[in-house]
Amino acid sequence: MSEQGPFRLGVLGSGLGSNFDSIAQGCAAGAIPAEIALVLSDAEDSGILRSAKALGVPTSFIAPGKYRTKLDETAEAEYIAALQEAEVDLVVLAGFMRILKGEFLKTYEGRVVNIHPSLLPSFPGLEAWKQALDHGVKVTGCTVHFVDQGVDMGAIIAQETVRVRDDDTAESLLARIHDAEHRIYPAAIAMIAHGEIEQRGRRTFHKVDP
Ligand code: GAR
Numbered sequence: 001m002s003e004q005g006p007f008r009l010g011v012l013g014s015g016l017g018s019n020f021d022s023i024a025q026g027c028a029a030g031a032i033p034a035e036i037a038l039v040l041s042d043a044e045d046s047g048i049l050r051s052a053k054a055l056g057v058p059t060s061f062i063a064p065g066k067y068r069t070k071l072d073e074t075a076e077a078e079y080i081a082a083l084q085e086a087e088v089d090l091v092v093l094a095g096f097m098r099i100l101k102g103e104f105l106k107t108y109e110g111r112v113v114n115i116h117p118s119l120l121p122s123f124p125g126l127e128a129w130k131q132a133l134d135h136g137v138k139v140t141g142c143t144v145h146f147v148d149q150g151v152d153m154g155a156i157i158a159q160e161t162v163r164v165r166d167d168d169t170a171e172s173l174l175a176r177i178h179d180a181e182h183r184i185y186p187a188a189i190a191m192i193a194h195g196e197i198e199q200r201g202r203r204t205f206h207k208v209d210p
Helices: 018-029 047-054 073-085 102-107 128-135 170-193
Strands: 007-013 034-041 059-061 090-093 112-116 139-146 156-163 197-200 203-206
Touching (some): 034 073, 128 170, 139 170
Parallel strands (some): 007 034, 007 090
Antiparallel strands (some): 139 156, 197 203
16 A cells, blocks of 8 residues: 555556546546556557556556456466555456456455446346346446455445336447446545445445534
């Protein structure tokens, strides 16, 4: 953890980077009292790396190694080393499509957050908005949660609902979920950076000074 100075975020992503953009805007506007210290990606040609570079944020592509859904041991050690070198206080997963476990979560226990495109615990895993549409739910949404050893299982910090319309396609539903993600993720990170989120068991509480 950084000894002093601003709260430092390390953002990990694999894709477009629209959540990264909303977090970077929140930091620049002062809505999130933090700075983005580092962006890491397992995809060399990802939008998130391009966006971060354009903003002058330090970036690194770290190859994930031999597995399809997780980091191998060498890659995991490289991710940890890069985040430690950058003195990151909070690891922010923004569309990082690898499961983090073991050593990574031991090192950053209670300091990793994720955004997921459904109202967890419904529809964990891949393409959650499609799962929701196919299941026929009338309301879905997105969830910000702490990351623990289970997949999409950690304590919930924030959620926003999105109504499913009769004429929705997967694309139109995902677009509205993304809009909601871009509201709740920066807001949740701001609360954490302010030290306002307290976790007791599976529940989290937003404590604000009276
Ligand atoms: C977001 O919709 C996020 O919820 C999802 O990836 C997308 C990344 O978009 N994450 C997961 O599904 C994790 N299980 P972005 O690259 O534009 O931020």
